[in-house]
Amino acid sequence: MMMRCVDPGPGFDTWRSAARRLIGEGVPPTEVLWESDGMGSLFGDEEAGAPETIKLVVSPAFIELARAVSCHADGRRWALLYRILWRIAKLGERSLLEIASDRDVAQARMMAKNVRREIHKMHAFVRFRKAGEDETGRECFVAWFEPDHFCIELAAGFFAKRFANMNWSIFTPKGCAHWMGEELKFSPGVERDPCNDPDAMDAIWRTYYRSIFNPARLKLKAMQAEMPKRYWKNLPEAELIEELTRSSANRMSGMIAEEARVVRPVPRNAYLGRLQDLSAVPEIREPAEASIQEIARMVQACRHCPLWENATCAVAGEGPADARLMIVGEQPGDREDLEGRPFVGPAGQLLDRAMKEAGLDRNGAYITNAVKHFKWVPRGKIRLHQKPSAGEIDACKPWVLAELAKISPDALILLGGTAARSLLGAGVQITKMRGIVDAPHLAKRVILTVHPSYLLRLPDEMRKEAEFRAFVKDLSLVL
Amino acid sequence: MTLDQKLAILADAAKYDASCASSGATRRDSVGGKGVGSAGGAGICHSYAPDGRCISLLKILLTNRCLYDCHYCINRRSSNVRRAAFTPEEAISLTLDFYKRNYIEGLFLSSGIIRSADHTMEQVVQVAKTLREVHDFRGYIHLKTIPEASPELIEQAARYADRISINLELPSQCSLDRLAPEKNLGRTKQAMGRIRVKLEDAAEQKRTGDKKLRHATGQSTQVIVGADGATDADFLARSDELYRAYRLKRVYYSAFSPIPEPSSVLPLAAPPLVREHRLYQADWLMRYYGFRNSEILTPEEPNLDLSLDPKLAWALRNRQEFPVDLQKAPRERILRIPGIGVKNVDRILLIRRHTSIRLEDLVRLRISLEKVKPFLITADHHPARYLLDSDRLLARFRPKPTQLELF
Ligand code: SF4
Numbered sequence: 001m002m003m004r005c006v007d008p009g010p011g012f013d014t015w016r017s018a019a020r021r022l023i024g025e026g027v028p029p030t031e032v033l034w035e036s037d038g039m040g041s042l043f044g045d046e047e048a049g050a051p052e053t054i055k056l057v058v059s060p061a062f063i064e065l066a067r068a069v070s071c072h073a074d075g076r077r078w079a080l081l082y083r084i085l086w087r088i089a090k091l092g093e094r095s096l097l098e099i100a101s102d103r104d105v106a107q108a109r110m111m112a113k114n115v116r117r118e119i120h121k122m123h124a125f126v127r128f129r130k131a132g133e134d135e136t137g138r139e140c141f142v143a144w145f146e147p148d149h150f151c152i153e154l155a156a157g158f159f160a161k162r163f164a165n166m167n168w169s170i171f172t173p174k175g176c177a178h179w180m181g182e183e184l185k186f187s188p189g190v191e192r193d194p195c196n197d198p199d200a201m202d203a204i205w206r207t208y209y210r211s212i213f214n215p216a217r218l219k220l221k222a223m224q225a226e227m228p229k230r231y232w233k234n235l236p237e238a239e240l241i242e243e244l245t246r247s248s249a250n251r252m253s254g255m256i257a258e259e260a261r262v263v264r265p266v267p268r269n270a271y272l273g274r275l276q277d278l279s280a281v282p283e284i285r286e287p288a289e290a291s292i293q294e295i296a297r298m299v300q301a302c303r304h305c306p307l308w309e310n311a312t313c314a315v316a317g318e319g320p321a322d323a324r325l326m327i328v329g330e331q332p333g334d335r336e337d338l339e340g341r342p343f344v345g346p347a348g349q350l351l352d353r354a355m356k357e358a359g360l361d362r363n364g365a366y367i368t369n370a371v372k373h374f375k376w377v378p379r380g381k382i383r384l385h386q387k388p389s390a391g392e393i394d395a396c397k398p399w400v401l402a403e404l405a406k407i408s409p410d411a412l413i414l415l416g417g418t419a420a421r422s423l424l425g426a427g428v429q430i431t432k433m434r435g436i437v438d439a440p441h442l443a444k445r446v447i448l449t450v451h452p453s454y455l456l457r458l459p460d461e462m463r464k465e466a467e468f469r470a471f472v473k474d475l476s477l478v479l
Numbered sequence: 480m481t482l483d484q485k486l487a488i489l490a491d492a493a494k495y496d497a498s499c500a501s502s503g504a505t506r507r508d509s510v511g512g513k514g515v516g517s518a519g520g521a522g523i524c525h526s527y528a529p530d531g532r533c534i535s536l537l538k539i540l541l542t543n544r545c546l547y548d549c550h551y552c553i554n555r556r557s558s559n560v561r562r563a564a565f566t567p568e569e570a571i572s573l574t575l576d577f578y579k580r581n582y583i584e585g586l587f588l589s590s591g592i593i594r595s596a597d598h599t600m601e602q603v604v605q606v607a608k609t610l611r612e613v614h615d616f617r618g619y620i621h622l623k624t625i626p627e628a629s630p631e632l633i634e635q636a637a638r639y640a641d642r643i644s645i646n647l648e649l650p651s652q653c654s655l656d657r658l659a660p661e662k663n664l665g666r667t668k669q670a671m672g673r674i675r676v677k678l679e680d681a682a683e684q685k686r687t688g689d690k691k692l693r694h695a696t697g698q699s700t701q702v703i704v705g706a707d708g709a710t711d712a713d714f715l716a717r718s719d720e721l722y723r724a725y726r727l728k729r730v731y732y733s734a735f736s737p738i739p740e741p742s743s744v745l746p747l748a749a750p751p752l753v754r755e756h757r758l759y760q761a762d763w764l765m766r767y768y769g770f771r772n773s774e775i776l777t778p779e780e781p782n783l784d785l786s787l788d789p790k791l792a793w794a795l796r797n798r799q800e801f802p803v804d805l806q807k808a809p810r811e812r813i814l815r816i817p818g819i820g821v822k823n824v825d826r827i828l829l830i831r832r833h834t835s836i837r838l839e840d841l842v843r844l845r846i847s848l849e850k851v852k853p854f855l856i857t858a859d860h861h862p863a864r865y866l867l868d869s870d871r872l873l874a875r876f877r878p879k880p881t882q883l884e885l886f
Contacts, residue, residue: 099833100826101840124523128580141579159581161508162517166579201576207483208577211490212538213528216736216749222531226524237526245529267556271595272546272661275627279663300665310720312668337724338672378771383723 005033008078011150012070019082020056029086034078056089061097068112071151080108118147119155125231126159126170129199134167138181141168144193144234150174153186160184202236209237215248292321292406295399299372305395307373307388312337317368317403325365325478326409326443327351328400330418330451333385337374342367350452351415354468358475366407370422371396385453393422404442411478412443416451424448436477449474480563486573488563492543492554493589496646496701497733499524501535501584501619503697504641514615515579518641522619523584536587536621537577541565541602545591549648549659550742551706551735554591558740567606574610578618585619585641586610596627604632607639611693626663626670633670637677637695642728644699645670650717654707658744671725674698678726697728704758705750706735712781715761715772722766732758757783764790767821768814786877791817794854795873804856805836818850850876 004027008015022032062085069077084104087093099105128141141163147155152170156177159168169178173189223241232238266272281301282294290298296316302308315332318341335345343351355362371392376383388396400422404412414420420428423442430450439446449471458464506519524533542564543554553560565573574586588606592599603622610616622640624633636643645667649655652664681694700721702714718730734755737748761783764770768790775789776782784792794801794817803812805827813824823844830836835858838848853862853872 095833098829101830101836101843103843106843120523124525126581130580139579143581158517161510163515163579163581164509164511165513165515199580201580201582204483204486204573205577205580205582207486208490208537209526209528209534211487212494212534214494214530214532214736217530217532217734217752219531219752220529223527223529226531226533227527235526241529248529266548267546269546275661278627278666279661310724312672312724313665334724335676338676340669340672378719378723381723 003031003033005035007036008034009036011153012067015070015078015081016066019085022082023056023085023089026090028090029079029083032079032082034075034082036075036078056085058085058088059097062088065097065108065112067154068115069108071115071149071154072111073149074111077111080104080111084108115149115151115154118149119151121231122147122151122155123158125227125235127199127234127236128163128168129195129197130201131195131197139166141166142195143168143170144196145170145172146230146234147172147174148230152177156184156186198236206237206240210240210244213244215244215251218245218248220245290402290406292317292403295402295406299399302372302396302399304398305373305392307371307375307392310376311373313340314372315340315342315369315374316372316399317366317407318342319366319368319407320364321366321407323364323366323407324410325360325413326404326407326411327365327367327413327415328419328423329367329369329415330453331369331371331385331388332374333453334374334376334383342369346456347451347453350455354452354472354475357472359479360475366403366409368400368403370400370419372399388418390421390426393418397422409443411445411447412439413447413449413475413478415449416454419451420448435474445478447474447477482569482573485563485565485569486539488561489539489541489543489565492540492560492591493538493587495553495733495736495738496538496587496589496623497532497731498587498621498644498699498701498729499533499535499538500699500729501621501641503728504619505693505696507617509615509617512615512617514617515575516585516617518585518617518619525581525583535584536619537574537583537585538587539565539570539573539589541567541570541588541590541599541606542593543591544593546594547592547659547661549662550744551648551658551703551738553738553740555742557742558738560740567602567609570606571610571614574618575614575616578616583618585621587621587623589623592625596625597629597632600625600628600632600636604635604639607636611639624670624674626666628670630673633674634677637674637681638693640695642697642699643674643695644701645674646701647717647721647730648701648703649707650702650709650713654709658706668725671698671700671721671727675725698725699727699729699731701731701733703735704732704755706745710776710781711754711758711761711783712772712776712778714758715765715776718762719765719772730762732762751785753785754783757785757789761789764793769811770815788817790815791850791876793817795876798872801854802856802862803854806831806856806858816851816854818847818854 006018006022008018066081069081084096087104088096096102097105100109122145126143126145128143131140131142133139152172152175156170159170160179163179164181167180170176171190171194173191175189176187178185178187282297299314299316302314308314315336329343332342333345333347336342352362371388375386375388375392377386414423417430420430424437424439430448433448435448437446437448452471455464455467455471458467501522502520504518508517509515522535524535526534528534543560544562544564545554545556548555548557570588577583578585588603590599590603607620607622610620620640621642621644622636624636624643624645626645633643647667648659648662655662655664678695678698681692685692704714714732721727721730732755734750734752761775764775765772770793774793783789794815800815803816805813810824810828813819813827814821823846826844827836830840837857837859841848841851852860856862
């Protein structure tokens with residue numbers, strides 16, 4: 001067996017041309033030695049310009065992986081990449097990359113991960129120092145960084161986008177990047193930081209670093225896991241770490257030894273006064289004696305049943321105090337609960353449309369619910385509406401009755417079973433009693449119909465339309 | 480007072496707020512603009528403090544003067560701490576100077592409440608507005624809002640910020656009454672509700688045309704753990720409600736931290752930091768692993784086990800659910816195996832389409848066999864039934880007892 005020594009060149013693109021040729025010639029991975037020792041490659045000058053013999057089709061995922069792996073400092077990366085390429089292109093293992101637990105894939109992914117991590121750390125730990133301004137007044141910055149891998153080219157684009165309107169250079173031993181506002185330029189690495197003047201802001205940055213650290217929570221290991229020591233020498237704040245760590249125990253005991261202070265009296269302040277009023281729980285009086293606004297405030301403080309606890313707020317009725325028509329629905333839904341207003345969600349929109357068709361003016365009506373707090377159960381990521389229980393309906397009944405007594409409308413529309421349960425009592429079936437019902441103690445004319453959310457739930461369009469017509473017809477019975 | 484002295488006071492005053500993430504902003508950069516900045520995708524932690532927490536934002540208070548008297552807070556009106564205030568210009572230039580040196584991802588601005596909620600919010604919004612409109616700053620901005628501030632101001636805040644937040648601080652009104660008498664759970668929830676509606680409207684507007692619309696993409700909150708008797712169940716139930724009702728991106732749990740000049744109603748000692756960690760793990764289970772809060776904790780056992788991670792604790796309580804067959808089980812069930820994270824679950828689902836799964840596959844995915852073996856079946860591994868049933872299983876996961884010191 002003849003071993004071929006191949007120089008992969010400086011990076012991904014040169015390796016790719018070499019790999020294409022080798023695949024074209026059918027050279028298996030076991031016969032290639034990838035070496036970049038500067039001794040020149042098997043492909044001498046005459047071969048370098050030779051056309052590539054085949055077109056390889058590989059997935060973008062491979063290109064992406066290979067690009068990252070090719071930045072790794074480990075010399076074995078080229079052989080690994082070629083082996084994977086060979087398996088995909090020659091051995092037909094098309095979905096190889098999806099098998100994350102394959103030995104080669106796992107190793108390549110690990111290398112890519114290290115490189116990506118280094119890129120990420122570079123984005124995080126490059127510290128620019130201001131080096132003046134150019135003739136046009138653009139600010140110029142420089143940075144020195146010592147990455148473990150050859151990742152400056154992959155990392156630099158981030159800085160070009162973030163700092164598009166300043167000039168900057170990042171120097172590293174493994175390649176340098178420069179930006180003057182138009183295109184990224186790269187130059188070979190340099191041994192040492194070429195311009196190591198500190199920046200005036202470094203001191204203020206250290207003040208920030210010192211002050212944002214909480215000595216009560218020393219966790220050095222967690223810190224070093226994310227910011228390994230090898231980065232410290234180029235971070236202006238790192239020189240504080242030792243001092244902060246040493247002094248934290250003293251600072252802690254000092255804190256605890258301090259005497260407790262007494263609570264100061266509340267200063268006289270108009271805003272605090274108003275806050276107190278807002279937070280004060282209103283005394284719940286006999287609702288019949290209260291105005292419609294007072295009822296709305298009292299219901300916020302209601303604890304008659306457990307529903308208040310997981311709702312945002314109580315949703316009281318809305319509409320003119322002298323309305324001739326009152327409409328009672330079931331309970332607020334997700335949207336109503338958030339906005340604190342009745343019938344603003346999908347069911348509300350449907351009610352709007354139906355009222356318009358029936359020739360009724362929503363703004364002229366007083367619209368409320370039989371139960372004032374949103375009852376829900378968790379489902380997936382959302383709050384799913386749940387029917388209130390008889391106990392909850394009864395607990396809430398005094399509020400609707402109070403609203404009804406205050407508004408004292410000529411006509412009352414009850415939407416759905418919950419409203420019927422609340423105001424007409426148990427055992428009412430909508431299907432049987434739908435239409436005008438006899439309840440003179442509630443209002444001169446009382447109409448019972450379905451709840452608009454019932455219409456929303458109907459799956460069949462034809463049926464939906466028919467039911468909507470029937471609903472509009474019911475509403476127009478008030479006229 | 481010099482800028483440096485102000486920074487020392489106003490950063491110190493902000494360090495108890497646990498929010499730090501700078502991810503989730505709309506993708507953008509400074510190309511074609513006049514200023515600096517970019518955002519989008521994952522946030523970047525630019526440094527780490529010796530407390531193990533990352534520093535990704537310039538986290539400061541505009542002022543630490545405050546009308547409120549929240550006992551856990553160093554800035555409460557009855558504290559004798561030194562007071563300072565930044566002018567908006569100072570806060571702005573600090574942000575820009577730090578940003579251009581790549582120290583930070585952006586600004587996290589909060590403030591003590593001075594004069595009134597609206598007055599305070601106006602100052603905070605002013606800083607963000609000037610950064611965006613005058614300096615064309617495209618980095619990340621997180622603004623802390625006050626529930627009592629007028630909805631118009633909160634809306635403005637959302638226009639200039641990437642994220643806005645309102646701190647809940649404590650999980651129930653009765654805790655608040657005792658420790659933060661000016662705060663009100665109901666008002667906070669209402670403000671969160673309004674913010675959710677606005678965020679959703681803005682997202683919809685963006686989807687249907689106005690691509691350039693600048694608007695925050697999320698809200699978050701913080702609760703303080705261990706300042707009073709609230710149990711972990713109280714915290715998780717509240718978080719669960721907040722995630723669902725107001726679509727919060729995150730709830731931050733901040734272990735109550737002893738502060739200088741403590742108020743007399745506070746515990747002297749901080750809770751163990753591991754409690755905070757367990758709460759984050761449990762929170763994570765609710766958001767990414769499909770656990771209900773009622774599965775993680777029960778009324779009888781309302782606090783998380785400090786020595787076991789909550790997923791493992793759940794598995795040990797529900798051994799009848801195991802072992803799970805990696806080759807056949809649906810995603811939801813594999814997600815419940817302790818020791819396997821979301822990423823590896825998805826990898827396993829891909830791998831098993833092509834080949835059968837063996838223990839060595841798990842090793843290459845860097846899954847600890849020691850941990851997972853009793854809970855799963857692979858082509859070459861069927862755990863012995865007795866392993867799952869035995870009490871020794873629990874002992875296997877408890878931390879080893881530490882050697883006592885010789886006296
Ligand atoms: S649902 Fe009705 S009875 Fe129950 S707490 Fe709310 S207002 Fe009171």
